[in-house]
Amino acid sequence: MDPFLDFQRQQTRRQFFVGSGLRLGGLGLGWLMAGRGTQAWAAAAGAPGRIHPPLPGLPHWAGRAKAIIYLHMNGAPSQIDLWDHKPGLKEYFDKELPDSVRMAQRLSTMTSGQGRFPVAPSKFNFSPHGRNGTMVSELLPHTARVVDELAVIRTVHTNAINHDPACTFVMTGSEVPGKASIGSWLAYGLGSESNDLPAFVVLTPSFPSSGNGQALFTRMWSSGFLPTRFNGVALRGAGDPVLYVQNPPGVDPSDRRTQLDALSRLNHLGYEKFGDPEIQTRIAQYEMAFRMQTSVPELTDLSKESASTLEMYGADVKRPGSFTQSALLARRLIERGVRVVQVLHRGWDQHDNLPTALRNQCLDTDQATGALIQDLRQRGLLDSTLVVWGGEFGRTVYSQGKLTADNYGRDHHPRNFCMWLAGAGIKGGQVYGETDDFSYNIVENPVHVNDLNATILHCLGIDHSRFTFKSQGLDQRLTGVEESSVVKQLLA
16 A cells, blocks of 8 residues: 555566666665565465455455445535424524524635525425434435435534535545545455456436536546546446447457457556556556446346336436436446445535425435335345445525525535435444534534544445555545544444
């Protein structure tokens, strides 16, 4: 996990002596590192035939989860209207949010200039579901049916108040661009069981026209300072899932194999000459593209799915690029040995017209989300798959702009929001953490974004404090340099 050591191991003898000459320090350094390099390569050789082998020594223990599906609701779903039931707010309708609650906390520029901060109770009904009576909004009837599998966290909080830095933070553990995403960390550390598909796959489905779609930046699935072969591979929802993955007319697969073999030999010569690790990435990517010419069409062919399965996901399952089809593809990818699947659904940024826009977002995603949990459970995959659902921050209890009984908007709120985990390693049927009567401040069991990421890594058998990569003079971690803790109460 040290790029300097990796470079030393990858150098040829000629390159080493050109770089260090016969200086005593260079010889001493080579002698000191020889044993460590030999041991590392020997350990790596323990997984013969794996295109995506794990790092030596990982996982740190046998994690309950072997794969992860991350459902990111980009734009920030309103916790007050979905998961954080606050019935007492009805008596505060259109009244000023008390200063004792807001406590002069930071506001976004979209509402900092408002003359009033009128409380906007949710117009949606909540009802108890599951063994423990978890309160769930009427907008999520299908997810409510699988609530006994979920650990709902009401007290997630983050550092950022605007979308881009907040999305960067929740995916990389830092607001500063250039860090590695959680999917890339896992692909780097744990590799993948699949030899015919990438270790980390990204899906970016369509969303309702009423949604306010924030831009998606590739840094959310980028490898950052990690080698580029650990970037997430984004599959397109319309047309060919991967551009130019198919052979052009007149090119036979055997001809393509011959071309790639010749190209690989040329790239290996370049690597022997320059020692650039990115050349190895290029070799691996060409090979993966060749394998995907067969594996991707088979992956996206839903003709062998049963009628009952397709019906469970809903009518949109046959619409290319829909969230529904993406949810089913996520299960099929995990089934085929992919380590990480990230589904990023946009349109959850409701600064106005929230009741209509939020309902449409839930209609677009709820049935497929519930079906995904049920489908994984029926196939025995939920025991080895961790499912994560959530956005980048929450929404304010006060209305942005005009407030009526039937219409309101909500601004960004980083102080508390809701996410849920389900599946391998998670104790389902629980609600963790409490907020105040206004869903504005945390009163019990706060969970920082990096605590959540530490917990996710734990479920996959990784100690976040020991999972590092040397970059810019730091032992970089997904959970940052400040102290983070696994939320043990969430674990099975």
